[in-house]
Amino acid sequence: MQPSQVNGRVVLSSQLAKENLGQTQTDIYTQTARPLDVIQQEIQNFISTLGFTSFRYSSVPTSLADTKTSSFELDHRADGREGFGSLPDKLYNIYYKNIARHDNLLQSVIASNGPVFHEPASDIARTFYRDNNINSHLCLPMRWQTGHDWFCLFTFQSPLSTEELRSHYQTIQDSLNSRALGWHLELMAFRQHKFNPYIVRKILTPRTRHILKLAADGFSSRHIADMTGISDNGVNYHYREAKRILGARNRAHLVALAKDQKLI
Template sequence: MKCLLVDDHTLFRQGVRRLLESESDFEVISEAADGGEAVEKAREGRPDIVLMDIGMPGLSSFEASRQIKKNRPETKILFLTMYEDEDYLVQCLEVGASGYVLKDTPAPQLLNAVRDVYKGGKYLSSQVLGKLVEDFRSRVRDTRMRPRISTLTPREREILKLLAEGNSVKEIAVILGLSVKTVEAHKFNLMRKLDIHNKAQLVTYAIQKKIIKIPVNQ
């Protein structure tokens, strides 16, 4: 398979070249030190795979990858980077990359990654994949645990605001023209939905959600 190496660090490119050329199924057809040069070398050499760095001078790696894929869709892009960053990973996938490998990946894993991508597969470094999984789990936990104000009815929101402003249940009953028992029921429901257990938590929640405003001392 024909490979193009793109990285602004010459020593790193040379190291990867030696690794690839030590295997009989790899051929490094060219090297590039920036995104613009990568686009030109890819147009000339028509590589099967481009190993692309992130954060090079000149044309961005993402724009270079986009142009390479536009000129020759069958060329595979594998990002080889030091960044263990979810935002970078998303951008790489958006421009059509097939792999995202960290530069400290062991040589055998890098070779496997290139071969997998060449065969049409996708490859993510285990460190990056692990981070994504943990981030996802954390978001799921937060979503499940986070009390949601959207679950409140309009009446419950109204009572939440009045309670946070310091009104008693009896006062709220008079203000809204409801029975004390009805207000108590709404109060119980809204505190259950929001996982609130006392007045202090209720006021704190109302401030955080900007349901009530705290005046600023001048």
């Protein structure tokens, strides 16, 4: 069962909630569109009552599991454009510029569908966390209403040790999971374009996405060239670039991938 739209609000079915998050309420609704700073303050206020010091919400391309072949650059995440949160921007910047390549945080969450209690993978990562009074992380992947090749991630920073956090999570998971899911669905319903990493990083240009949309609507290359005012060769160039970036085998596969990743 999938989330659905009702009167402009996103509804998560109680069955899906129960299966994935242990919820018992009838439905979970998002609010109408709200400013990000309002949502950020609401999240911070709530997680503070659970003992967390800060949080970060961001999108993660699954291709970053292998940074050598990914179309995305790990250190580009240092600018924070894929997300927001109360974790200081300076720490986020330093982490992705200097630490991320020596840590396994993204690889761990990409491989998991459930909560991840992050254990630093190197001395440099452990030192970075210790120097900034971050003793442990709880990571909650959010895969509803995202693309096939990307998802969103909540990370919550805690002063507890990892083992203490594991134990603490058992007592707070129902309330934290349901609230996190509600915030995620709200953000995806009204601001998905702000988090979709393909759009944020302009992996496909707006012109390329427009051409793919026309192709998905059934127009031929000749018609697309006439409609966009570029040559046949220009249309084919956009196809080639998009196929290279998305790893498509042919034009039909390209359109299917673009739809699946919610690029068109």
